Amino acid sequence: MTAPGDMFGLEGKLALVTGASSGLGQHFAGVLARAGATVVLAARRRDRVLELAAQLADEGCRTHAVALDVTDTASVNAAFDEILARAGVPDVVVNNAGVSVTKPLLAQDESDWDHVIDTNLKGSWLVATEAARRLVAAGKPGCVINVASILGERVAGGVAPYAISKAGVLQATKVMALELARHGIRVNALLPGYIATDLNQAFLSSEAGERLRARIPARRFGQLQDLDGPLLLLASDAGAAMTGASLAVDHGHLVSSL
Helix, strand or coil: CCCHHHHHCCCCCEEEEECCCCHHHHHHHHHHHHCCCEEEEEECCHHHHHHHHHHHHHCCCCEEEEECCCCCHHHHHHHHHHHHHHCCCCCEEEECCCCCCCCCHHHCCHHHHHHHHHHHHHHHHHHHHHHHHHHHHHCCCEEEEEECCHHHCCCCCCCHHHHHHHHHHHHHHHHHHHHHHHHCEEEEEEEECCECCCCCHHHHCCHHHHHHHHCCCCCCCECHHHHHHHHHHHHCHHHCCCCCCEEEECCCHHHCCC
């Protein structure tokens, strides 16, 4: 019988993390690597992920780095070809690459829409479906974790394409979960709330940030480590019966009253 703690281990697994050059992606790569997985860090800037992969290797982790533009089919295919040649077919795919443009709705233009939708929605679709094709061809089970947002279920001003893209990611997760279950491939979504990082610390500490904090039932913002357990649940055998789920990590923000 497997000990409860051992169910969250990833020894022998190969994991791909997109958007791994900074922020959540960088953090996720470290979490998976320290849980025992061999991790492929992917981003458009190969120099950046090479640096991060080397840092993890210095800790004794097993890593690779690839260049990947999630909006481009040729780049996605080339990245998977490189990963296959070097390490095999990923067992775990974390679809993390994402962008946002902050402007009022009427100031957003077509280029803003295309930039956000192509990266967040089209990009996650291209990576997930190509990963699934490779898993099916190899006869392997696997899992895809689509990093969405609580803004996929609620709305905020100034980020219309972002919120729309994340709502699409949630529905895409359910569609993929339905069709890929027969192949032993699980697809779930992780919905972070407001997570404190170096990039948003100034805003979260501002008067506007304090007003936002007051609307969160727990009256606190999340920390990167708050995502570690949920990520490992979805990536490991501990979540073997979970597919098509949307897992919010937001200190209750989604259930705040109107």
